Structure formats: C-alpha cells, structure tokens
Amino acid sequence: MAEPILFDARIEELLREVAADPKSCLLRVPRPARLGVVLGRRPAVGVATAGLSAAERELVAVHRGELSYLLRKLAVVRLFESPAAATNLVRVSIAGQPALSADRGEWVESTREALAALRQEEPLDPGRKLLERCVGDPDTIGSTAVTDVAAAANALEPTDQGRIYIALSLGHELAQVENARAILLDVLAGQASPTNASLAAADIARLESIFGDSRSACGWYRQSARALPTNTLAACSWLATSFDLADRSEGELAAGTVAGCVGENDPALRSFIELLRRQRTGRDLQPTGRSIELARRFLSSSSETVRSICDAYITP
Secondary structure, three states, rough: OOOOOOHHHHHHHHHHHHOOOOOOHHHOOOOOOOOOOOOOOOOOOOOOOOOOOOHHHHHHHHHHHHHHHHHHHHHHHHHHHHHHHHHHHHHHHHOOOEEEEEHHHHHHHHHHHHHHOOOOOOOOOOOHHHHHHHHHHHHHHHOOOOHHHHHHHHHHHHOOHHHHHHHHHOOOHHHHHHHHHHHHHHHHHHHHHHHHHHHHHHHHHHHHHHHOOHHHHHHHHHHHHHOOOHHHHHHHHHHHHHHOOOOOHHHHHHHHHHHHHHHOOOHHHHHHHHHHHHHHHHHOOEEEEEEHHHHHHOOOOOHHHHHHHHHHHOOO
C-alpha cells in the first residue's frame, strides 16, 4: 500500500477548493508533451492568467515557487560541479548569507522530501519531470545542463537568480560569452535587487577578465561592490584586478573599500584567498612585474585584510 501524501494545510485547503469548482481553469490545462523549456518562454498558466479564482492563483504561485526554488538549487549544484568552479564560482557567495548548498546528495534528499509533499498529478510544471528524473536516478544529474535546469526554473517562476545562473554557465564557453553578457546586462537593465545587481555586475567583470580587459573589469567590480557593500568578494576582486591593471589610484579606492567592509575572520575573505591561491597554482593568474610591485606597496602599509589578499596575490 502506498504511503499517503501529506500536504501543508493551506495547500490542501486550496486543492479542495479548486477541485470543487466546476469552472476551474487549472483542471482544463493540458499536460505538456515534453519538457522543451527555453529561457524566454513564459509559463502556460501564471498568477495573472485570466479566469483563475483566488484559490487557483494562490495555488499556482505556491506550487511554481516551490518547484522553481528546487530547480535553482539544482542549478547551483551543477555549477559547482563544473571544472571551472574551482577558480571562479566561489564569487557567487555573499558575505553574511548562508553558503550556497552545492552538495548533490543533500539536494537529492531535500528535493525528494519536498516532492513528496506536493500532489502527484500537476499539469502545470514542466520542471517537475526534470526534478523527478534527477531524484529517481541521481547519476543523470551529471549530464543535465545548467542552462536546461535554470530555464526550467524560469519557466515556472522567472527570476533574476535563474538568469544569472544561466549566464554563469554560458560564460564557461568562449563561444557563449556574448550571450552570457547580454543576459547579465538585461538583469541590470531591469529592477534587480541590490544582491542580484551586484552579482550580475561581478559576473560581467569576470567575463571582461577572461578577455584580458582589466580596466573594464575593475569598473564592473567597483560597481558590484558599491551596489552591495556586503558583497565582500566583489570588493576583494576589485582590489586584485587593480593589481592586474597596475593602477595605484584604483587600488587605493579598492583597498579602502576592502578595509571598511571585510573583517579578518570573514569566511568570504578566506574563500577569496583560497581562490587566488588556486589561480596562482593553476597559472590562471600570472601577475606581471608591475602588478607584483603594486601589490607589495599595499602589503607594507595596509590593513590586515588587504595585506592577506596582497600576500596571496604575490605568492606563487
């Protein structure tokens, strides 16, 4: 005998109300034949769909939000599993916020529990099939593209976070860098929260660094750090990039920001220092003589947090 499915009391109340309504729009929505979700596609039914009752609107919003959140968490898992994660994806963390959960096993267990709490038959969730497949056979997660996961999340509930995850994934492929940049610029052109605006600007800075444009990267990291002072990784990146540029005045601005917002025991600072050391070891970061000279200037006269970044930047 199958175990009973348990619902949140409010969701169960909404389901009963919808099921009892002979005019329900939700009961007449056809199940899509395949996932086929793309970034720009809008959901077939949303909270603004004409004809929905108040109960249906609340149910759609709750259900879509939960599934979209699970998919965004899966996107983070896949991002951190990529080969490029060791040298750049630590930058998606924000100081003062819980670290992003990137463990595949934890995601599978939490998602299995969450899906069990939702009704089995749901014609509105193109991402539900993707979630169930990954939970049912975790080995398939490794072959699931971040862009597919984030696009499925955005089809349920469009968010800037989902778009940023897509851009992060695209940014790992040189042929897709311009598409990644376009998505991030679109986030900034909208009504992004300070957190998402800061992340988008920092990610554009990383793309500029890939092509060796340290001047532009500095500008974007500066914008990112000022948009969200708690994004200490953006401030640290700004300082390191000013060394790449060998620009003392830019370095002084960045160092002042780092000294003012980054504590000696800040986990984000430790993460950034680990990032620099991995980049130095893997030769992703190869400072010029002028860059090292500038970093040494700050090493002898700055705050402890700035000195620790200088040391990691200089030391092979």
